[in-house]
Amino acid sequence: MKRFATANWKGTGKEGKGTLSTQSAVLNNHQYSYSSRFEEGIGTNPEELVAAAHAGCFSMKLSFVLNAAGFTADNIDTRCDITLDSGAITESKLTVSASVPGISKEQFDTAVADAKANCPISKLYNTTIVAEATLL
Secondary structure (H helix, E strand, O other), X not given: OOOOEEEEEEOOOOOXXXXXXXXXXXXXXXXXXXXXXXXXXXXXOHHHHHHHXXXXXXXXXXXXXXXXXXXXOOEEEEEEEEEEEOOEEEEEEEEEEEEOOOOOHHHHHHHHHHHXXXXXXXXXXXXXXXXXXXXX
């Protein structure tokens, strides 16, 4: 499987602006800029998109890990906070809460650790990945 996205940038790094598009058209010439990346401007930014990718990938992987252990989650909510410091992504912090009938806290924590280590986006990163999990 291959997926793609495209970026277009015009102008200088600080005053310029760009657009992002994805194969699925979820993003279709969506605006991004210095302001949307480093300030509070309108549009998205690469770190926000990386955070969405990691949260989504982790949640799906956790569901697969839980299913393999004989459990089905009623709900999994994951937030991903990406830290950009001195031009590098230095941390991806996953905060997950899930409702999983019949699972013990120890089994849940084991599943979270597996998903954190083995979701494809986690494997892509060269940074610290932290996961904080709450079983509801």
